[in-house]
Amino acid sequence: MNWKLDEAQQKLSLVIDAVTSEPQLIFKQDELVAAIVEPKLFQEFLVWYQQQKTPSLADAFTELRQLCAEEDYILDIPARQGERHNPLAEE
Secondary structure, X not given: OEEEHHHHHHOHHHHHHHOXXXXXXXXXXXXXXXXXXXXXXXXXXXXXXXXXXXXXXXXXXXXXXXXXXXXXXXXXXXXXXXXXXXXXXXX
């Protein structure tokens, strides 16, 4: 069911009770601002959402930085030695 925000605030207990039959959508000036769903449906969504997330390389580096900070570890990166062949630099 759809509710206007002020109506949903006044009748919150009715909104929560109605969740058992269908999700309750709350609108403010014709814009969806909230959806109230059953806890089981929300838990299923959270499981699905976590499965959809694939960590990126940036996420891995963020985790590495955090681990280094927690362990007070400084990663020493040696300077490059010699020339490496770069076929993209050739004309």
